[in-house]
Amino acid sequence: xxxxxxSPQSLIILEGKNCTLQCNYTVSPFxxxxxxxxxxxxxxxxxxxxxxxxxxxxxxxxxxxxxADTKQSxxxxxxxxxxxxxxxxxxxxxxxxxxxxxxxxxTRLKVLA
Amino acid sequence: xxxxxxTPKFRILKIGQSMxxxxxxxxxxxxxxxxxxxxxxxxxxxxxxxxxxxxxxxEVPNGYNVSRSTTEDFPLRLELAAPSQTSxxxxxxxxxxxxxxxxxxxxxxRLTVT
Numbered sequence: 001x002x003x004x005x006x007s008p009q010s011l012i013i014l015e016g017k018n019c020t021l022q023c024n025y026t027v028s029p030f031x032x033x034x035x036x037x038x039x040x041x042x043x044x045x046x047x048x049x050x051x052x053x054x055x056x057x058x059x060x061x062x063x064x065x066x067x068a069d070t071k072q073s074x075x076x077x078x079x080x081x082x083x084x085x086x087x088x089x090x091x092x093x094x095x096x097x098x099x100x101x102x103x104x105x106x107t108r109l110k111v112l113a
Numbered sequence: 114x115x116x117x118x119x120t121p122k123f124r125i126l127k128i129g130q131s132m133x134x135x136x137x138x139x140x141x142x143x144x145x146x147x148x149x150x151x152x153x154x155x156x157x158x159x160x161x162x163x164x165x166x167x168x169x170x171x172e173v174p175n176g177y178n179v180s181r182s183t184t185e186d187f188p189l190r191l192e193l194a195a196p197s198q199t200s201x202x203x204x205x206x207x208x209x210x211x212x213x214x215x216x217x218x219x220x221x222x223r224l225t226v227t
Contacts, residue, residue: 100171101146101156
């Protein structure tokens with residue numbers, strides 16, 4: 001069964017610190033893997049998109065990595081800010097059934113001053 | 114560009130009532146989706162559409178209906194509301210399911226059925 005699992009479920013860090021969020025998936029084969037940020041009360045917003053052949057993709061202080069061999073991805077946030085407080089969702093798009101995006105349950109990040 | 118607009122933002126329904134959740138996008142996207150998001154769960158696909166006049170079921174279509182008469186609009190209809198339909202509903206659109214096309218989401222409709 002195609003699944004996307006994220007860890008930790010929730011995380012609290014101090015402003016200015018770095019953190020790494022994990023995504024493990026069983027989707028195979030897959031077309032691309034995405035990370036989204038979802039602020040409370042808002043819809044998710046795209047952060048990064050990587051194909052299966054890419055190892056890393058950056059968007060400002062956000063850096064996503066992908067290891068297709070171990071079926072793992074991570075999202076690293078550098079020098080966190082209060083505005084980084086949100087849920088971060090990993091999404092995998094299978095090669096077949098390309099309309100069926102598979103969403104992880106998300107990691108809820110809280111950044112404290 | 115307004116992007117994807119959903120209305121209403123909040124709604125409380127009694128069991129058995131019906132309602133339509135509105136979704137419109139101004140990006141001329143062919144692909145549109147309806148998801149529901151329950152606490153602690155990933156987004157689940159209800160229905161999707163690959164163009165005007167074409168719709169298909171997702172993972173959890175029971176109790177819902179959709180139509181796509183124009184490229185811009187993709188309303189979701191609940192005919193007989195049930196408590197199990199209490200959720201946050203998100204509409205999304207994209208140019209296509211390709212590498213360079215992110216999903217654009219609306220800000221959701223929070224529905225409570227009592």
